[in-house]
Amino acid sequence: MSLPPLKTITVGVVVERSSGASRWADVLWRPVQVLSGVPDTPAWTKLSEDDGRTAFYAGAADIELFRSEAGNYRENLLVERPLLWVALNASEGDPPYRLAGVTADPAEGEAWASLGHEIVETIAMPDTVLAEVAAFVEQNYVEQPFRKRKRDRVNPEALARRSPMSDDGKR
Numbered sequence: 001m002s003l004p005p006l007k008t009i010t011v012g013v014v015v016e017r018s019s020g021a022s023r024w025a026d027v028l029w030r031p032v033q034v035l036s037g038v039p040d041t042p043a044w045t046k047l048s049e050d051d052g053r054t055a056f057y058a059g060a061a062d063i064e065l066f067r068s069e070a071g072n073y074r075e076n077l078l079v080e081r082p083l084l085w086v087a088l089n090a091s092e093g094d095p096p097y098r099l100a101g102v103t104a105d106p107a108e109g110e111a112w113a114s115l116g117h118e119i120v121e122t123i124a125m126p127d128t129v130l131a132e133v134a135a136f137v138e139q140n141y142v143e144q145p146f147r148k149r150k151r152d153r154v155n156p157e158a159l160a161r162r163s164p165m166s167d168d169g170k171r
Helices: 067-078 106-115 127-140
Strands: 007-022 025-036 045-050 053-065 083-090 097-103 119-124
Touching: 007 083, 007 097, 007 127, 025 083, 025 119, 025 127, 053 067, 053 083, 053 097, 053 127, 067 106, 067 127, 083 106, 097 106, 106 119
Parallel strands: none
Antiparallel strands: 007 025, 007 053, 045 053, 083 097, 083 119
16 A cells, blocks of 8 residues: 655656667657646647657656655755656557656656666756745655664674584584
């Protein structure tokens, strides 16, 4: 049983289809933009087309924010350009991909990349989303004091060399 997120931010995602640059791929798909909010447009609506590139509105996704991950969101906000991770999974038919999710948690985004999502891209966080994530971190992040652990005292006798035991159990 997992806890529900404390905050959800709904965003729209734009993906781009372009001509493949190699003989192994005819077409390349990748997320290129995260929109603040959701436009009144059906998923997979063509937005633009020029020079072999076509942009589509892929649909809406929820960025879920959890108190336990506030430290990860904070680390993301501390970099020069905070990012969102967008994942697409292959689907049968047309369109060939479906929007799997969007996250502001760098650890979750990296996990998505290693879990086998077909496409995981980072995209600059829009200013309005950045403000909402920053407000969430401000409310929920708790600094954890550094505590140096003390090692157990070493027993020198336990580390000492001993002669091998004989068959009768004596040294």
